[in-house]
Amino acid sequence: MQRQLHTLTGPGYRDLLNRIQRGIEKESLRVTADGRLAQTPHPQSLGSALTHPSITTDYSEALLEFITPVDTSTTRTLETLADVHSFVCRKLDQELLWAASMPCVVSDDNSIPVAEYGSSNVARMKTVYRYGLGHRYGRLMQTIAGIHYNFSMPADYWQRAWQDAGEPEPLQDYITNRYLGLIRNFHRHSWLLIYLFGASPAVCASFLSGRDQHGLQPFDERGRTLHMPHGTSLRMGDLGYNSEAQKGLTVCYNSLDNYIHALRDAIMRPHAAYRDFPCGQDGNYQQLNDSLLQIENEFYSTIRPKRITRPGETPLNALQRAGIEYIEVRCIDVSPFTPLGLDVEQVHFLDTFLLYCMLEESPPCEASERSLQAGNLLTVVNRGREPGLELQSATGPQPLQTMADELLDNMAGIAGLLDDTHDSTAYSAALMEQRARTADPERTPSARILREMREREQPFFRLAMDYSERWAQHFRERPLAAAVEQRFEDETLSSWTAQRDMEASDTLDFESYLARFYAQYRDL
Template sequence: MENVLNAIINNGLERELICGVWGLEKENIRVDSNGKLALTQHPLGLGNKIEHPYITTDFSESQVEVITPPCKSMDEAYFMLENLHDIVTENLEKDEYLWPSSMPPIIPKDEDIPIANYGNSSEAKDKMEYRNYIAKKYGKHKQLISGIHYNFSFNEDFLKKLHVLSSVNESFYDFKNGIYLTAARNLLKHQWLLTYLLGANVATHSSYKHCCNKDRENIKEEVLFKGACSYRNSLCGYRNKEDFRVSFDTLEENIRDLKNLISQGHLRGVKEYYSPVRLKNSKDTDTFEALERDGIEYIELRMIDLNPLSKVGIFREDLSLVHLFILSSLLYPCSSYNHKEQKKAMENQNEVSFNGHNLSKELRDEGLFFFDRMEKVLDKLSIDCGYYNDIIRAAKRKLSHKEELYSYKVYNLVLNEGYINHHLSISKENKKISLNESYSLKGYEDLELSTQILLKEALLKGLRVEVLDKRENFISISNKRKIEYIKQATKTSLDSYSTALIMENKAITKKVLLKSGISVPNGGIYTGIDRALMDFNKYLKSKIVIKPNNTNFGIGITILEANFSIEQYQEGLELAFNNDDTILIEEFFKGNEYRFTIIDGKVAGILQRVPANVVGDGKSNILELIEIKNRNPLRGRGYKKPLEQLKVGSEELFYLKSKNLTPNYIPQKDEIVFLRENSNISTGGDSLDFTDLIDTSYKDEAERAAKAVGANITGVDMMIENIQNRRSDTNATIIELNFNPAIHIHCYPFKGKNRRLGLQVLNALGF
């Protein structure tokens, strides 16, 4: 492969070399609050496990598997893994958790372990029949061992360029296969090194019935393996019963050897071949047909333990470490991997799995030599390698400092806390973290929160998602049948352009509602400040609202108490006209403001919105109380978190001034001081869920208003004086309709229930 390295360097393909496509698969056991195997069914909230592309079960009904879609970067793959992990966690029963170790928790007898039930289809029956077969052959306990699979492929265009530039006398089919086989041989030869660095399973519970006697320490009902790096990768872990010798010299020989093992009855099929590295084609993973026809599409590394020290089972930097292994295995390959070399590789793997903390000088030197070669690869590539060099230095240090190994750290934690107690405490803490951050979609934090919520619901449904424009929050969501383009979560194909224009113009909205017999506040529409000033006396005796015609989020709004001064009136007019050339002045309707969010023409959620406020502690002034309230991790800016931070801008200062207050005022203990009269969540307001507490007459009116403007999705803002009474024109009025209503306020209210509006949007779109 020297031609390959030269072709990359001489033709400036270094950047393309380090690109590729990544996919991650991860299994976790579900456990109860005592650390016992959960015997419940796969959570209903996670969908149909035989159809869901991202979330399913592995061997057991108690064993969740998440599968990322193919990702164009490691970051994307890692974030997707974390998002799927969080989605699963959020849909577990209250007293169930994801076990963070590859080795099982407290498990019952084989006959009590539930094999995954996929239903009654022929595909489902085939899956269940195979699981019954491996359960009988290997035992159910061993099938509960979990781990991470790391899938990688080079970009096809890169390989085609490399094929031409390498000047090799072979077809692209053979060249591509050779690339992956070269990497696979070296990865297999050095699998012990990855196990040494990434191994993190050094103990198990005595209920696991396949414990070896080698260097074991029994502590009550728990078994520790002193000096071990990875029990999962040991002779007693997830292995075939025999160490099969399969050629990796050519694809034809690899397939030939596997077919022989199957025909001789050693294996039921290719998926029973538990090699640490496998050659794959995504079009067919159970037979050889696609692999023979189209060649190797990617390689799968299967020797990676779940790391209990990471919430998702692996650290981001370890993905880069594995990637470096793949690159180095390609560019500094071993030319052969014969039976003798396979035997030696397996001996090294067994030694490190059980006794890696006492690494021999021979293996330490071999590991250092491998990383020295890796550094030489980076030196030859004209890219910024600082990050990768840091990873290599850390790995080299671990070869001489066992105390920095994950396995060493886990061993000492288990020794001090116990196997079950330690891992169960991690399970509970991980669940707490996932639930506390459930509003966030990792890797998509730059998007508005409502868009993140919609994407997360789409992943839960097993839909394909793509961000088309981050700044515009423009996304696509699709399945095999259809694709929908969505902006800011609720701008969809369900509403026409004219409907959007009506709702964006408050004056027109008001006229349309009046024609439909829907109650709206009395007032006027103005296109110039002089005409509005002439009507000063018309509004003087009433409490009024002055607002721009075409703005949202409470921008430019002023609320004046009755008998306001001409100066206050003019200041409010100027603020509104600074934001629009048309404004509305309306009589203020007494009562509380409620947001009715309509999806598919029906009320999906109702909130009472409480204006931005602080509560006194008797010693802090308003500015200090705002700072304290803004420390809440749920508060942020720009719809990135469920609640918006409070601030003191011109509107807040104006309102405080109207109450004869300044930001330096010190409220008494428990005294509530409002900073605004408008109650928008976007200006720091608090949201209280009222969906189940309001009479249906108000819901009917909100739905009538949406229908009047032809809106399938809208936010209807209604003032209600007394929700205990049925709706009447004197008890309630609609003050505004909002195109593109935020859905996150209903999903994460200040107080109340998550109404899952993202799911309702997807259902309305036909998903």
């Protein structure tokens, strides 16, 4: 680590570190004025969810997803995300954006409308995939929102780092292997992000109606809220994006080939539990296939290696073709305490954390270590703020606070380097705030949620609703430059044109389209 840091202080690296690239994908449920899941279609005024560059949907018609372009400026990225929120909030009439990860009042699966994208083959594939998710895991799970943080180093950085390393392998392989090292270290240390930024220790009881084996405790006498007293992020545990079926899927990040072939086999191999859901019989598509995974995106993970795909190309084929281009962090909760669900301080720490994971030595990961990592993550999800909590390390149990402090100490040099790069103290300040949270768990967002619920004598639903109303007013009143508003209006119109063009250009029937798509996996 020290050698890597010393290298980064050399001539020319300052400018390269100033061009770290990031992008944010933020999900928010549309809810009615009384806090119910919106049953209305994706608003026409927001453009086509299939083709709009900034505004789309995830699982449900009601689950909006906002996307920022790749940018080197933290400030610009967050301003762009705020502009999207401002535009959308002005278009929603009486609806609001839900300001938390765990959902609003929900009833059964039938009350959760699956996203629709039009009649093209691409659109139909997206919708059928979502029907498959609903059959396999239930639609309720798909109402949970999160934030994805995309991170990459500029091409010039990799060229310089590769040359300084003595050009040990082809440049594409060098970049891929460095990103794989980052991913392995992320799995080793991601429990820290769950502790620091987890913001889902409680859930509206309606989310678990009819389910008794959840292990949560009533928060109030009326049982309107269920919670884990020391929990941090229920979204990342057994209630959220977790899958019993996938627990037997071993995905290794020691090489790109290992990763590609593990997912390829899961996509190509039938899974008995999914055999009864129709996948094309007599034109009835309730899932894309009956394999363990329909496509790569079904694999639930806290971080993904990514490459932008060509039209019609699968993500795995893109990775095999040209290696890893960036990584996508997927374990970030939506915080109700900030208008965007995250803030600049959190982004500064994420950059510090990810750069640390990239620069730290990253030995290959074995099955025993993967089991240890999964255990630590689940422990922090359910009990992260428990006094005296211990996690497992390579040398045995250690207090969470000791392990967290050691990690944060190791990041100090990187925070200082980023401060120098940006002529600021923002990165060290962000690190100091995380030190304060490890010293005092009451400073974490998960603790604040439970504390405010107690102080206000409110259930989770009411607390989240209050913040949803507050941020809706904030964004409706926030100035939006005329040129920015016009750009969104133009993108809305052009997105509908693009969707119609896609629908008109289809030459294959859906069955043939899927056959051609899945044929790509056989070539891997």
